[in-house]
Amino acid sequence: MAEKKSKPAEIKTKPTSASVEDFLNTVKDEQKRKDSFAILDMMKKATGKDPKMWGSSVIGFGNKRYKSPATGREVDWLVIGFSPRKANLSLYLSMNIKEHEATLKKLGKHKTGVGCLYINKLEDIDVKVLKEIINASLKRK
Secondary structure, three states: OOOOOOOOOOOOOOEOOOOHHHHHHOOOOHHHHHHHHHHHHHHHHHHOOOOEEEOOOEEEEOOEEEEOOOOOOEEEEOOEEEEEOOOOEEEEOOOOHHHHHHHHHHHEOOEEOOOEEEEOOHHHEOHHHHHHHHHHHHHOO
């Protein structure tokens, strides 16, 4: 029997034409703004892609259709990205972050979610290790 083609789920966070640089320049905390531009540069170099704003506060690189193994629901989402949130810098990585526990132990001060990495500021972590994690995320299919 042929697999049923499902229409992608409609999500609120979509690519926009807003300026990434203009958005980052509105980040009030000077350190978070500087760190955001540094992460932007890291992700640009790692992906070879131009960033896009996804919604009003997420900066994303690339576009990929994800299918939930549990529900079969499909969504269009960024391949990799980040957001300078009030509490921390949230990095959205296309991987199960727990698979990289050994690397994370070398990273420095951070927290994790399922596919997210949360850091307060770049000086709290080893930036070389962060670049390794970003590159590992991009290699994952």
